[in-house]
Amino acid sequence: MCGIIGFTGNCDAKEVLIYGLKTLEYRGYDSAGIAFFADGKIKTVKTVGKVDILADKVATEVFDATECGIGHTRWATHGGVTEVNSHPHTAGRVTLIHNGIIENYQKLQEELEKQGRKPVSQTDTEIAALVFDSIYNGDPYETIRKGCEKLEGAYGFCIMFADRPGEIYAIRNGSPLVATLSDKGAVIASDMVALIKYSKDYFVLPEHMIAKLTKDAVEVTDLKGNEVKPEMLHVNWDIAAARKGGYDYFMLKEIHEQPQAISKTISPRIKDGMPDFTSDGIDDSLFKDLSRIIIVGCGTAMHAGLVGRELIEKFARIQVNVEIASEFRYADPILDEKTLVIAISQSGETADTKAAIEIAKKSGSKTLSIVNVKGSSIARESDYVLYTHAGPEIAVASTKAYTVQLSAMYLLAFKLGYINGKLSKEAVKGLVSCLRKVPSDLEQILKYDKQIETISNILTKAEDLFFIGRGLDYTLSCEGSLKLKEISYIHSEAYAAGELKHGTISLITDNIPVIAIATQKHVIQKTISNVKECRSRGANVILITNEGESVDPALCDHQITIPKMDDRFAPFSVAVIVQYLAYYTSVHRGLNVDQPRNLAKSVTVE
Numbered sequence: 064m065c066g067i068i069g070f071t072g073n074c075d076a077k078e079v080l081i082y083g084l085k086t087l088e089y090r091g092y093d094s095a096g097i098a099f100f101a102d103g104k105i106k107t108v109k110t111v112g113k114v115d116i117l118a119d120k121v122a123t124e125v126f127d128a129t130e131c132g133i134g135h136t137r138w139a140t141h142g143g144v145t146e147v148n149s150h151p152h153t154a155g156r157v158t159l160i161h162n163g164i165i166e167n168y169q170k171l172q173e174e175l176e177k178q179g180r181k182p183v184s185q186t187d188t189e190i191a192a193l194v195f196d197s198i199y200n201g202d203p204y205e206t207i208r209k210g211c212e213k214l215e216g217a218y219g220f221c222i223m224f225a226d227r228p229g230e231i232y233a234i235r236n237g238s239p240l241v242a243t244l245s246d247k248g249a250v251i252a253s254d255m256v257a258l259i260k261y262s263k264d265y266f267v268l269p270e271h272m273i274a275k276l277t278k279d280a281v282e283v284t285d286l287k288g289n290e291v292k293p294e295m296l297h298v299n300w301d302i303a304a305a306r307k308g309g310y311d312y313f314m315l316k317e318i319h320e321q322p323q324a325i326s327k328t329i330s331p332r333i334k335d336g337m338p339d340f341t342s343d344g345i346d347d348s349l350f351k352d353l354s355r356i357i358i359v360g361c362g363t364a365m366h367a368g369l370v371g372r373e374l375i376e377k378f379a380r381i382q383v384n385v386e387i388a389s390e391f392r393y394a395d396p397i398l399d400e401k402t403l404v405i406a407i408s409q410s411g412e413t414a415d416t417k418a419a420i421e422i423a424k425k426s427g428s429k430t431l432s433i434v435n436v437k438g439s440s441i442a443r444e445s446d447y448v449l450y451t452h453a454g455p456e457i458a459v460a461s462t463k464a465y466t467v468q469l470s471a472m473y474l475l476a477f478k479l480g481y482i483n484g485k486l487s488k489e490a491v492k493g494l495v496s497c498l499r500k501v502p503s504d505l506e507q508i509l510k511y512d513k514q515i516e517t518i519s520n521i522l523t524k525a526e527d528l529f530f531i532g533r534g535l536d537y538t539l540s541c542e543g544s545l546k547l548k549e550i551s552y553i554h555s556e557a558y559a560a561g562e563l564k565h566g567t568i569s570l571i572t573d574n575i576p577v578i579a580i581a582t583q584k585h586v587i588q589k590t591i592s593n594v595k596e597c598r599s600r601g602a603n604v605i606l607i608t609n610e611g612e613s614v615d616p617a618l619c620d621h622q623i624t625i626p627k628m629d630d631r632f633a634p635f636s637v638a639v640i641v642q643y644l645a646y647y648t649s650v651h652r653g654l655n656v657d658q659p660r661n662l663a664k665s666v667t668v669e
């Protein structure tokens with residue numbers, strides 16, 4: 064998704080903007096640009112490609128120092144990847160950057176062209192700039208208020224007006240914007256990683272409110288001009304957490320951070336050996352008299368929901384449906400006040416998941432979100448929030464966010480089981496103590512890196528491969544398959560092992576890799592039979608199973624075993640193994656592990 068940075072203060076804005084855009088690279092983008100006041104005018108420098116190219120361009124052109132500017136990394140939605148389409152966009156006296164989609168831009172363009180205002184790019188963003196310029200009469204507030212009335216869709220804008228040097232205005236509808244005032248000046252950005260250098264205290268710009276940034280102040284007003292004091296938030300991580308820390312890629316660093324991330328997420332929610340969400344403001348009454356639970360999310364977050372379903376149905380005997388958010392929001396779902404809707408989202412900004420929560424609330428269902436970013440849109444939209452404490456997740460491929468989401472699902476399943484009389488206090492305490500051991504279990508699995516790096520060699524040249532498993536192993540197959548394909552670009556499919564013979568096994572031919580996950584004791588032998596079916600058709604098999612499981616060595620090319628444990632907690636260990644497999648396959652294929660092609664870290668548009 065696009066990255067936004069704005070700064071006005073008492074140091075060279077160009078440096079602040081370029082630095083800020085570098086920290087936002089992880090969001091995924093294909094072009095970049097900055098605009099700033101210099102010699103009393105707004106200058107713009109932009110480029111296709113990386114921020115480093117932009118920095119070189121800025122360095123070669125001689126500009127006076129400037130103290131106010133805006134910067135943008137563009138993830139193309141409307142219009143190709145060209146310099147003309149990159150942001151910032153200028154229309155007359157208005158220069159702006161935008162994250163989101165203006166859905167009625169064609170209709171607006173027709174109206175503007177009748178006024179002789181023709182865009183030079185193919186973007187919806189330039190249309191917004193033309194709209195604002197067509198209104199601007201010297202009053203930014205009135206311009207923004209009237210302009211936004213014409214716009215339909217999601218937006219986060221930072222706007223500069225040519226006759227107001229030193230001032231930046233911002234407004235959002237859906238797309239995230241956070242801001243702070245520091246001793247260097249006022250900073251606004253798409254997310255905290257760009258602000259943390261200046262302050263750990265920040266606020267989320269409330270939707271449909273206008274922020275005015277000057278070097279000494281950040282003023283927020285509603286559309287009627289009333290001053291608003293947004294809630295100040297504080298991040299509990301530091302700038303080092305947002306840097307690579309000596310690892311080759313953020314993804315590897317974040318894989319290694321999982322034990323600590325899980326510990327930080329579960330510890331505040333365990334009191335006297337029992338799950339306790341009091342500190343989250345979640346009362347036990349939320350978990351009573353439920354007829355159904357719906358878990359909604361996208362991608363990896365949805366896969367965490369698949370594990371959650373297995374756990375809640377196993378421990379609490381409550382029916383759970385897992386829904387893909389982009390399907391759920393248009394499916395006219397059956398919801399009522401006895402349905403609890405749980406949204407899972409690392410960024411808390413995924414447009415489809417946010418829309419799902421809004422639909423659930425309108426239907427009278429209670430909503431609980433499991434989110435990693437404090438103050439994010441989904442968190443603010445939900446009745447209750449369970450924040451995970453993974454710290455900033457920079458790599459596009461989600462790893463530590465996934466396992467902390469799992470840890471939250473385990474605690475919720477134990478709580479639901481106990482509240483609904485399906486689990487005794489002793490049983491819950493036993494399960495909680497297993498969960499508390501997971502961080503140390505993972506410290507052991509993290510030592511598998513060299514073994515898995517070697518094994519991943521058989522995947523490097525693959526064009527197609529399959530993950531198979533049953534029950535919890537199938538849910539991990541889904542996550543392993545997504546991890547692998549999104550960063551290695553190998554076509555991968557996850558299949559319920561028992562389903563293969565209903566058609567797909569026709570694709571199992573000589574040397575096609577099959578990664579079989581078989582940790583769930585009650586179905587291991589069934590999965591082993593499916594592995595034999597694949598093996599007999601020439602598949603190369605990587606088998607992930609439990610230590611001590613007697614497996615015919617001829618059955619697989621490689622066997623990865625996890626230490627003996629309660630198999631209900633195997634998902635955490637298997638998660639690290641499939642993350643490693645994906646990571647090393649991508650590295651061996653010479654790809655950009657952290658910023659895979661076409662992908663964004665947070666999909667804030669539909």
Ligand code: AGP
Pocket residue numbers: 361362363364407408409410411412413416459460461462546549663664665666
């Ligand atoms: C996972 O590796 C992907 N980056 C992607 O599937 C991601 O999980 C999905 O877009 C949901 O994002 P969210 O958790 O921020 O809502």
